[in-house]
Amino acid sequence: DAGVTQSPTHLIKTRGQQVTLRCSPKSGHDTVSWYQQALGQGPQFIFQYYEEEERQRGNFPDRFSGHQFPNYSSELNVNALLLGDSALYLCASSLWGSNTGELFFGEGSRLTVL
Amino acid sequence: LAKTTQPISMDSYEGQEVNITCSHNNIATNDYITWYQQFPSQGPRFIIQGYKTKVTNEVASLFIPADRKSSTLSLPRVSLSDTAVYYCLVGDRTGGFKTIFGAGTRLFVKA
Numbered sequence: 750d751a752g753v754t755q756s757p758t759h760l761i762k763t764r765g766q767q768v769t770l771r772c773s774p775k776s777g778h779d780t781v782s783w784y785q786q787a788l789g790q791g792p793q794f795i796f797q798y799y800e801e802e803e804r805q806r807g808n809f810p811d812r813f814s815g816h817q818f819p820n821y822s823s824e825l826n827v828n829a830l831l832l833g834d835s836a837l838y839l840c841a842s843s844l845w846g847s848n849t850g851e852l853f854f855g856e857g858s859r860l861t862v863l
Numbered sequence: 864l865a866k867t868t869q870p871i872s873m874d875s876y877e878g879q880e881v882n883i884t885c886s887h888n889n890i891a892t893n894d895y896i897t898w899y900q901q902f903p904s905q906g907p908r909f910i911i912q913g914y915k916t917k918v919t920n921e922v923a924s925l926f927i928p929a930d931r932k933s934s935t936l937s938l939p940r941v942s943l944s945d946t947a948v949y950y951c952l953v954g955d956r957t958g959g960f961k962t963i964f965g966a967g968t969r970l971f972v973k974a
Contacts, residue, residue: 753906782961782962791948791964791965791966791967792907792964793964794961794962794963794964797961805961807961837904839906839907841906841962847956848956849897849909849912849956850897850955851897851912852899852907852909852962853909854906854907856904856905856906857904857905859904
């Protein structure tokens with residue numbers, strides 16, 4: 750049973766560029782949430798997707814956008830990259846109707862903006 | 864969303880029991896208390912969840928007093944591999960909720 754997979758694992762971009770990160774949820778899960786984790790900080794909630802729609806959003810600018818596909822996989826897009834966007838980006842999957850709300854996280858995509 | 868407060872860091876020795884307390888004074892009636900564990904360069908991992916009294920699983924125990932304004936994660940006989948960051952989260956667990964992480968507690972287990 751494959752867990753949450755994310756790609757790429759590492760990437761380096763320069764300021765002003767755009768980046769797309771990808772996530773495949775755990776088998777059987779239908780909900781994907783994205784988090785940004787700066788070094789030494791807790792994960793910060795970006796947004797959550799269910800049924801191909803953004804359901805919840807954290808305090809992130811419109812430069813951060815996402816998409817969920819019919820197979821439940823998801824993408825996170827960040828435009829006009831800033832140095833402060835350097836972080837570990839975590840994808841978490843869950844089952845919308847679960848009775849625990851447990852999140853299953855991937856290993857993350859580490860983005861460095863130069 | 865109820866805000867949580869937990870110690871920034873804790874030290875322990877192998878074989879000891881570790882208790883990490885989290886304060887959540889504004890917890891709502893529908894809120895559950897959930898703890899996650901995170902190792903360096905990995906995503907957080909669900910440890911335990913509870914609503915009131917005591918919950919125990921193969922990894923930890925969670926103690927929640929009657930007023931639910933705090934909770935204590937108890938790790939029995941810790942080992943070096945329990946060195947990690949532990950997050951206390953409070954929120955509704957139904958669909959559509961957003962799970963919000965705080966800064967967490969960094970636990971260092973020494974030999």
